[in-house]
Amino acid sequence: MAIDDTGADASEAQESEESAGAAKHTGRRWAFAAVAVLALAAVGWFVVRPAVFPPLEQASGIAPKAPRLNAGTDQRLFRFDPEQSTATYSVKEELAGKKMATAVGSTSAVSGDVVVDDNDASASVLGTVVVDVHQMRSDNALRDARVQMAYLESHDYPLAEFTPDTLDGLPKEAVDDKWYPVTVSGRLKVHGLTEPSTWKGKVRLSGDELQVKIGTTVKMSTYDVGPISLVGMVRTADDVALSLDLVAVDVAVRQPSTVIEVPDPSGPEKVSDVAAPSYAKDVEPILAASCASCHAPDQAGSEALSLATAADARKYAAGIALSTSTRYMPPWLASDKNIPLQHDPRLSTKAITTLQKWADAGAPLDVEETKRIRSSVPAPPAPRRDVVLASSTPYQGDGKVTNDYRCFILDPKFVDPTIVTGYAFEPDRVKNLHHALIYRSGPSSRAEAESKDGADGRPGWTCYGGTGLSADPAVAGITGRSRSREALFAGWAPGQAPRRFGAGTGFKFEPGDFIVIQIHYHFHKGIVTPPDQSKVSLETTAPSPDLREIYVANPIAPVEMPCAPGVTGPLCDRSAARADLQRQYGAAASISDFALKRCQWTLADMPKGPSNTGSTFCDNRLPSGGQIVDVLGHMHELGTTFRMTLNPGRPTEKVLLDIPRWDFSWQLNYQPVEAVNFSPGDVLRIECGWDRSLRSDPDPRYLLFGEGTEDEMCFSTIAVLPAQPGSGNAAVRPAAQGTRRPGG
Ligand code: HEC
Known part of the structure; x- marks a missing residue:
């Protein structure tokens, strides 16, 4: 990331310009820059999406538990049989910005009771239907992983529940083997959110078996689970059709099984007869050079897609082809209109075609399934660890706050002016870390920071949006009063490598300056994870006359x-x-x-x-x-x-x-x-x-x-x-009026 010293510039620029009698609003302009940076920090500066989520697991194969009903006299109790039941979603999706398809996922992990009243069918009761959405599977393992992890968050909310309040359409006297149209109204709970919901369909009783086929359409946005959009790759509609195709059995006759069949996503099917490129010679080198640095286990992208072995490449071949042909991967947004940029990772058209042909041919392997994919790109030289800082006590979430922003003091205790020429954030509990923002703070903030530290009985303090200190330019800067040394100068998000600033450039600390680090922890609700003690290491040097201080x-x-x-x-x-x-x-x-x-x-x-x-x-x-x-x-x-x-x-x-x-x-x-x-x-x-x-x-x-x-x-x-070493900071000033109008 870029380093940023606008906070410091704010006060320095103001001081000099005010003393020179500059117009009053000059200070505000600088102050603004500081506010905007902090605002940016709050929404996430870097790679934002890599939410930290667990990988797609094997489905448990066990039906969930539903609330039980009791049958009265002249009533019979029926229970849904997972072996004969399915819950299904289907949603329209647009692939690669043009091809329309329908994504369908289903599971047999369904439970629920029905009380059938033999004297008055219209008095029959449908109990709560429970579906384990964590076991939903579609024809695409990548889609399943994405939907469950990033949208349904089914680790935290595995169960969807439909609790009927009314069941209309059944006559008093119902005949066996005849379908009756029904309307069921109640409350649908998905992703922890409950909304009213009406389902329509039909019901048929055949001896000791009862069939229920009902469906409804809901908006994903209602339940905060979509619409799904991976720019340029996949975009879904907001409407999703849900259907329950259920068979219940009379428990007096037979107890339904609670074990369900688990689909085995073994790999793609062959869709073309074109000769397949060789995995060993053609495909693996591309993955090793362009993907493994992020998708090998424990790397930034491995949570979304783990490419550890040849078997993984095969399993996700269709996703690999789609993500590369749409240029969603490797991540790079800049176009050809740009001046040349460093580290441009874009794949050649030939490489993209190779991956597509291999997927179309059924992703055959000419190596062992367990052959590991290793990154063939050397890691850039790491900055020296001249100063290594960690908070004195590890921090543990309490399992109550999912997005926990916590600030800690890290004191480098510099006794002389020192230039930071590079840094590394060294994550400890990487699975719980979303981002870290590293600020320089000055001596006048020290007492306040120390009084906040640990005030709630835990290390650090809660700090959404910035450091939470009153010298934070976001608070003080806008009023033009900021004289603080507080400035954001470094950051980290999953996948971000240690950074060395350019040769002869750096960021300055005076004696007494210290670091406040804001860490965004992401915890799964109710799960208390081990404590984190991430570190920050700095590469430092003494100031020299030809040093060029980077500014932003x-x-x-x-x-x-x-x-x-x-x-x-x-x-x-x-x-x-x-x-x-x-x-x-x-x-x-x-x-x-x-x-x-x-x-x-x-x-x-x-x-x-x-x-x-x-x-x-x-x-x-x-x-x-x-x-x-x-x-x-x-x-x-x-x-x-x-x-x-x-x-x-x-x-x-x-x-x-x-x-x-x-x-x-x-x-x-x-x-x-x-x-x-x-x-x-x-x-x-x-x-x-x-x-x-x-x-x-x-x-x-x-x-x-x-x-x-x-x-x-x-x-x-x-x-x-x-322009010149030591020539100080310059400002970017407002322009003359533009020559054309912003457009509608
Ligand atoms: C700079 C790191 C990085 C590189 C390089 C990279 N990826 Fe990714 N990739 C990610 C991250 C992080 C995600 C998850 C976030 C997202 O989908 O935007 C992701 C997501 C994906 C997904 C989507 C997974 C889903 O949930 O739908 C696919 C497919 C994928 N990558 C394939 C590849 C392939 C193939 C390559 C190499 C050609 C590659 N990636 C290179 C970081 C990277």
């Missing part, structure tokens, strides 16, 4: 998007939406107005009519020269396109970052192969595009630049080296 600037553009056509709601009014931001984030809400002002737009320039899509841009004039060494674009979930251009429309134009298909889950930092020189007066244009239809909003609002994931941003980061 954050060019932005405003976000002003009316509600979509036909969508109404109280927050579709801009001033109401603006007031709502104020209510949630206080002073930080003025970012939205500030973004307009900074880019010298007014509301009159902004699209007014309702629209699903929108775009914005801002030209930032660069006041001094320097070299850009690292770029990052940032939007939220509705983003579609991002571009950063140096000197647009001039002969010196350079596209520093072009992301034609934005993905919130993959917010990578990109480093130009050659640092980009810029001169005073150069212009840096930031452009963003959005599409509201990417998310169904229960609470539609006029979109503004704001901190919540449901708000939007058009934000960027550039890490810059000053």
